[in-house]
Each structure stands twice: as C-alpha cells, then as structure tokens.
Amino acid sequence: MAFTNDNSNTKVLTLAECRKLAEDKDKCILLINNRVYDVTKFLEEHPGGEEVLKEQHGRDATNAFEDVGHSSDAREQMKTYEIAQVDPSDIKTPARPTVVKPSGSTDGVRDDTGSSWTKWVIPLVIAIAAVVLFKLLTKSNADVNRPPTAI
Numbered sequence: 488m489a490f491t492n493d494n495s496n497t498k499v500l501t502l503a504e505c506r507k508l509a510e511d512k513d514k515c516i517l518l519i520n521n522r523v524y525d526v527t528k529f530l531e532e533h534p535g536g537e538e539v540l541k542e543q544h545g546r547d548a549t550n551a552f553e554d555v556g557h558s559s560d561a562r563e564q565m566k567t568y569e570i571a572q573v574d575p576s577d578i579k580t581p582a583r584p585t586v587v588k589p590s591g592s593t594d595g596v597r598d599d600t601g602s603s604w605t606k607w608v609i610p611l612v613i614a615i616a617a618v619v620l621f622k623l624l625t626k627s628n629a630d631v632n633r634p635p636t637a638i
C-alpha cells in the first residue's frame with residue numbers, strides 16, 4: 488500500500504510497538520491522527536496543562552486534541568514531538584479532519600456565539616415596529632369614527 492507522508496518522519500511503529508513504548512510510565516506517549524508523539528519534555532510547557540496530556544498517555548488522543556480546536560501554531564509545534572507514524576496496516580480510523588483555531592485566539596472553536604444576539608434583536612425590532620404601527624393606525628381610526636363634539 489502506498490504510504491503518503493507529508494512529514495519528514497519516516498519511522499513506522501505498529502500499535503503493539505506503541506503499547507510497548509507506553510509501558511514506560513515516566514514517559515508521555517500519545518497517538519494523534521495516526522502519528523505517535525513523545526510529549527514527555529513538553530508536559531510542563533503545555534498551555535493546556537500537563538494533566539490533560541498525562542491522562543492520554545498510551546492512548547489515541549485524536550478526539551481530545553481535535554475537540555480543543557488547537558491552533559495552527561500548536562500543530563506546527565507538535566511536529567517537534569513526533570517520533571513515528573502508525574503502521575498503515577494497523578490504522579482502523581482515518582485521520583480526523585482538522586479544525587484550526589486562528590493563532591492568538593483565546594476562545595473555543597465555536598464562533599457563532601458572537602453573532603447570536605442578532606438572531607433575537609432583529610425579530611424584536613420588527614415586533615416593536617409592528618406594535619407601534621398598529622397603535623398609530625387604531626388611534627387614527629378612532630379619531631375618524633368619533634362623533635363630532637359640540638363646540
């Protein structure tokens with residue numbers, strides 16, 4: 488099978504070899520998108536804290552990693568810690584499509600929260616305008632129907 492590799496790392500490990508590597512509890516070995524990372528030296532530096540990385544030791548951390556919506560800077564940085572790729576014959580799940588958070592952004596991957604207020608402000612303005620218009624129209628009709636008053 489052709490094995491495309493867009494990274495310079497050509498070392499290939501089977502899942503059994505990854506498990507063996509992860510037996511060393513002093514290390515922190517992660518699998519993300521079918522690549523193997525040794526983040527032992529990165530634990531203290533990780534902006535998300537070392538605990539979240541330690542919890543993923545010896546596991547496939549793809550979902551945990553992608554759910555955070557790591558920035559392109561983070562993805563660039565992770566190349567430093569890549570030690571191998573998973574043997575293609577051991578790959579059961581295709582790599583997850585990446586959702587890259589813009590660098591420097593502090594919020595999550597959801598970006599619809601900022602504009603959500605427009606969803607209720609516009610209908611509210613229309614409703615208020617309709618009420619005002621209705622009141623004006625009923626008022627002018629009442630004026631027309633009122634019998635003339637004696638002077």
Ligand code: HEM
Pocket residue numbers: 517524526533534535536539540543548551552555556557558559560561562564565568588591593594595
């Ligand atoms: C080699 C692997 C990893 C690298 C290089 C890395 C790098 C980074 C960087 C640079 C940030 C700062 C925000 C950003 O630029 O996106 C960050 C934040 C974070 N990371 Fe990672 N990370 C890795 C793996 C993981 C994993 C596996 C998890 C989850 C188990 C995780 C959870 C988090 C969390 C929760 C934050 C904080 C997000 C926030 O406060 O906005 N990271 N990481």
